[in-house]
Amino acid sequence: MTQPEVPEMDVSPAKRSPWRNxxxxxxxxxxxxxxxxxxxxxxxxxxxxxxxxxxxxxAGITPKDTTIRYRDVIIGAVEEVNFSSDMSKVxxxxxxxxxxxATFSPDTLFWVVRPExxxxxxxxxxxxxxxxxxxxxxxxxxSSDAREFKGLSETxxxxxxxxxxxxxxxxxxxxxxxAGAPVxxxxxxxxxxxxxxxxxxxDSTDVEAFINAxxxxxxxxxxxxxxxxxxxxxxxxxxxxxxxASLGSLLTGGVAFENMVSGGEPITDDTIIRLxxxxxAARDSVFTQLSANSVKMSVVFRESISGLAxxxxxxxxxxxxxxxxxxxxxxxxxxxGSAVNMRAVISIDPQALGLDADADAETTxxxxxxxxxxxVRARLSTTSIFSAALKVELADVEDATPAELGEDGxxxxxxxxxxxxxxxxxxxxxxxxxxxxxxxxxxxxNQTISLMASIEAITTSxxxxxxxxxxLGLIDDARGLIGKEDTQAIPxxxxxxxxxxxxxxxELKERGAVDQLSSALVSVDKASADIAAASxxxxxxxEDLRSIATKVNELQAEELIAAVTRVMNSTDALIGAEGxxxxxxxxxxxxxxxxxxxRELREGGAVANTNATLASAREAADAVAQAARDFPDVTxxxxxxxxxxDALLSAYGDRSTFNSETLDLLRELKAAAKSxxxxxxxxxxxxxxxILGR
Amino acid sequence: MENPGNARNYLTARxxxxxxxxxCGKLHPAGVxxxxxxxxxxxxxxxxxxxxxxxxxxxxxxxxxxxxxYPMLKTATLGSQSESTLLGGIVELLHHGxxxxxxxxxxxSIVIPASKFLAIAYLALGIxxxxxxxxxxxxxxxxxxxxxxxWSMIDVFVVAILxxxxxxxxxxxxxPGIAAVSFALSVAxxxxxxxxxxxxxxxxxxxxxDQ
Numbered sequence: 001m002t003q004p005e006v007p008e009m010d011v012s013p014a015k016r017s018p019w020r021n022x023x024x025x026x027x028x029x030x031x032x033x034x035x036x037x038x039x040x041x042x043x044x045x046x047x048x049x050x051x052x053x054x055x056x057x058x059a060g061i062t063p064k065d066t067t068i069r070y071r072d073v074i075i076g077a078v079e080e081v082n083f084s085s086d087m088s089k090v091x092x093x094x095x096x097x098x099x100x101x102a103t104f105s106p107d108t109l110f111w112v113v114r115p116e117x118x119x120x121x122x123x124x125x126x127x128x129x130x131x132x133x134x135x136x137x138x139x140x141x142x143s144s145d146a147r148e149f150k151g152l153s154e155t156x157x158x159x160x161x162x163x164x165x166x167x168x169x170x171x172x173x174x175x176x177x178x179a180g181a182p183v184x185x186x187x188x189x190x191x192x193x194x195x196x197x198x199x200x201x202x203d204s205t206d207v208e209a210f211i212n213a214x215x216x217x218x219x220x221x222x223x224x225x226x227x228x229x230x231x232x233x234x235x236x237x238x239x240x241x242x243x244x245a246s247l248g249s250l251l252t253g254g255v256a257f258e259n260m261v262s263g264g265e266p267i268t269d270d271t272i273i274r275l276x277x278x279x280x281a282a283r284d285s286v287f288t289q290l291s292a293n294s295v296k297m298s299v300v301f302r303e304s305i306s307g308l309a310x311x312x313x314x315x316x317x318x319x320x321x322x323x324x325x326x327x328x329x330x331x332x333x334x335x336x337g338s339a340v341n342m343r344a345v346i347s348i349d350p351q352a353l354g355l356d357a358d359a360d361a362e363t364t365x366x367x368x369x370x371x372x373x374x375x376v377r378a379r380l381s382t383t384s385i386f387s388a389a390l391k392v393e394l395a396d397v398e399d400a401t402p403a404e405l406g407e408d409g410x411x412x413x414x415x416x417x418x419x420x421x422x423x424x425x426x427x428x429x430x431x432x433x434x435x436x437x438x439x440x441x442x443x444x445x446n447q448t449i450s451l452m453a454s455i456e457a458i459t460t461s462x463x464x465x466x467x468x469x470x471x472l473g474l475i476d477d478a479r480g481l482i483g484k485e486d487t488q489a490i491p492x493x494x495x496x497x498x499x500x501x502x503x504x505x506x507e508l509k510e511r512g513a514v515d516q517l518s519s520a521l522v523s524v525d526k527a528s529a530d531i532a533a534a535s536x537x538x539x540x541x542x543e544d545l546r547s548i549a550t551k552v553n554e555l556q557a558e559e560l561i562a563a564v565t566r567v568m569n570s571t572d573a574l575i576g577a578e579g580x581x582x583x584x585x586x587x588x589x590x591x592x593x594x595x596x597x598x599r600e601l602r603e604g605g606a607v608a609n610t611n612a613t614l615a616s617a618r619e620a621a622d623a624v625a626q627a628a629r630d631f632p633d634v635t636x637x638x639x640x641x642x643x644x645x646d647a648l649l650s651a652y653g654d655r656s657t658f659n660s661e662t663l664d665l666l667r668e669l670k671a672a673a674k675s676x677x678x679x680x681x682x683x684x685x686x687x688x689x690x691i692l693g694r
Numbered sequence: 695m696e697n698p699g700n701a702r703n704y705l706t707a708r709x710x711x712x713x714x715x716x717x718c719g720k721l722h723p724a725g726v727x728x729x730x731x732x733x734x735x736x737x738x739x740x741x742x743x744x745x746x747x748x749x750x751x752x753x754x755x756x757x758x759x760x761x762x763x764y765p766m767l768k769t770a771t772l773g774s775q776s777e778s779t780l781l782g783g784i785v786e787l788l789h790h791g792x793x794x795x796x797x798x799x800x801x802x803s804i805v806i807p808a809s810k811f812l813a814i815a816y817l818a819l820g821i822x823x824x825x826x827x828x829x830x831x832x833x834x835x836x837x838x839x840x841x842x843x844x845w846s847m848i849d850v851f852v853v854a855i856l857x858x859x860x861x862x863x864x865x866x867x868x869x870p871g872i873a874a875v876s877f878a879l880s881v882a883x884x885x886x887x888x889x890x891x892x893x894x895x896x897x898x899x900x901x902x903x904d905q
């Protein structure tokens with residue numbers, strides 16, 4: 001095999017340093033290595049700090065997926081979920097951004113955000129799709145390196161780092177206090193309530209509230225808190241009053257506060273604020289609690305003080321100047337033995353009287369003594385016409401018997417009192433009804449019927465009818481009389497007389513004077529004498545009697561009416577009978593006398609003795625009439641109130657609390673409706689927004 | 695010459711005093727520095743070939759590590775984010791019962807790159823020392839490695855296409871992870887490594903063995 005001629009090769013002997021032979025390509029793996037290491041280092045250093053959070057349960061928490069957020073920024077993720085050694089808790093291990101974890105304070109709060117639908121609104125809606133996440137809140141510090149935390153089972157109402165003031169509120173009754181309920185200041189929501197707890201002695205409910213800055217600067221010792229129960233309806237002298245705070249507080253309740261008086265010290269940490277049942281109580285408390293240097297005085301009443309309670313207001317010419325601080329009975333020795341008197345101890349606030357706030361007791365007592373000398377007396381009066389509650393009133397009493405401040409056994413000055421003139425509506429109404437009830441209507445009817453029967457018996461009796469001669473003679477006389485104008489009026493007058501008699505009897509029946517009257521009519525002479533004993537102002541009396549008569553008529557006294565009719569018929573027949581001339585002269589003269597006496601009555605001639613019975617009857621009639629008049633009035637008033645309320649509710653023009661409240665409510669409803677509509681529109685336009693939360 | 699795999703008595707261009715252009719294939723007499731036809735630099739043997747092969751190979755291996763440990767895809771669906779690595783994705787596919795797809799992905803993303811590394815290492819290590827397997831087999835291995843290289847990019851294509859398509863705001867979105875870049879780099883480095891391999895060196899080894 002012939003080897004071809006091999007040309008000189010261009011190959012260097014090349015025993016050079018291996019480094020000089022290095023290809024630049026080696027840069028690539030070096031770079032790759034550097035980059036890889038860099039990436040690895042970066043991911044290692046960014047791995048974050050491992051912390052553990054202990055939860056009661058881990059509903060919805062999934063390792064790797066569940067994020068941890070702060071102010072809605074993701075600061076880490078759950079690494080793994082384990083049980084504690086005794087299986088009683090869940091330990092969530094999470095990696096938190098290094099820089100963020102460095103600022104954790106030991107009391108950092110973690111809680112799981114879940115979708116929540118409550119009266120205050122819907123929250124955490126985004127977690128429906130994305131799953132739950134863990135929210136956190138803390139006050140950043142650099143000094144702590146806490147890595148183990150306790151998780152909350154609920155969203156905390158007040159997050160650390162929130163500016164504001166935390167206050168303690170004590171309430172007698174926590175029924176309407178719910179965690180998260182709003183705190184209002186002049187209608188603005190300025191804070192939230194925490195979870196109510198029983199106090200240590202279990203006699204009240206304590207709840208902490210958080211007032212957001214900057215509203216917390218309005219808090220001071222003069223701030224009064226009251227419970228805004230959903231809504232309240234008050235029917236009072238000012239009409240129907242409806243109070244609604246807000247739609248939210250309607251469901252969850254709430255607390256409102258206001259500074260009723262200017263001034264006041266700032267609230268300290270251990271201040272416990274009292275919660276009043278309603279705004280009125282809160283406002284009233286300002287006056288009762290102002291009197292740090294109030295003066296104690298007492299009032300002795302010699303009447304029932306039913307309705308007067310401790311805490312009842314003490315008013316001077318309508319202005320509240322203090323309150324009743326105690327009520328008791330004590331025994332006084334009198335000449336006739338011992339008697340029980342009622343004593344009310346009252347506290348009077350000198351400031352409310354216009355004295356200096358720091359006026360001492362002597363000054364105030366001297367002032368009261370001066371008032372008493374001028375005729376001011378204590379007495380009881382009702383707080384409103386609808387309530388039986390009483391208050392103590394210091395009022396100017398005319399013609400007061402001169403008196404001065406007395407002194408109690410223990411040195412307390414006694415303000416002289418007068419018997420109260422209580423315009424007690426219920427008492428009045430009851431009295432009226434009582435009187436009506438007491439009317440002996442049955443008796444009167446019976447009496448009248450028997451009277452009529454006896455008259456009938458007289459007219460129909462044979463002796464009467466068999467005396468035609470006398471009657472005929474009488475008729476002659478009568479005809480003569482009839483010829484005269486006066487006489488012609490007699491039959492009418494007789495009827496009038498009977499009507500009057502009826503009314504008189506109706507009136508008299510009350511006092512059992514019917515017997516008297518009937519016997520008077522039997523022996524008509526005597527009757528005329530009795531009837532002559534009428535009252536001074538007879539026309540008025542007659543009017544009253546007439547009205548009573550009509551009322552008696554109305555009482556369906558058909559028997560009576562029938563009897564009267566029969567009497568009238570008999571009388572007519574008698575008068576028309578032929579033998580009327582033979583009527584006994586005695587009867588004729590009696591009739592004349594009756595007529596005369598009745599005329600006297602009618603003409604309003606002076607009557608000798610005013611009968612107490614008749615007076616009472618009149619009073620009764622008055623009372624009945626009054627009552628009859630009053631009832632429609634009351635009904636009308638109630639009607640008015642109702643229609644007023646109706647009017648308020650329907651087309652309202654007035655500026656009342658109710659109106660504004662209703663309008664507010666309506667406005668809120670409208671706003672709510674608008675928001676819903678807006679939300680609907682937004683979703684329609686941009687369905688993503690529901691998902692994105694944007 | 696019927697069975698080149700067994701033939702030991704062949705003449706290499708170098709032995710014949712010739713040098714061929716790797717770009718256009720024209721033969722030149724030895725000593726010519728540039729191709730007369732295409733102007734490419736001529737070299738009878740690429741003296742730095744092995745260096746380059748190893749350099750690219752190492753770079754590829756380095757890139758292959760994050761490609762497997764870091765997430766390939768970052769999938770965000772309705773607010774929840776999930777990241778999946780290559781192997782994690784395969785396991786997930788297996789869990790869902792998609793054996794076929796899992797097999798394809800496993801084959802394209804793990805088996806092929808890994809076997810390429812092995813193949814290149816095998817070839818590179820075989821240079822300059824006696825070898826049991828024939829030069830022809832190794833040459834075929836080299837051809838396969840070079841051919842298969844581009845197909846390893848399937849994964850990267852899938853990620854690129856998914857990322858481009860699935861961008862539905864917060865409903866669903868897919869982003870490439872570090873692994874996607876690493877994987878692409880790894881594949882590219884491996885391809886470069888294979889390309890840097892001067893197959894002619896296989897023959898030289900044969901010759902050395904013969905002598």
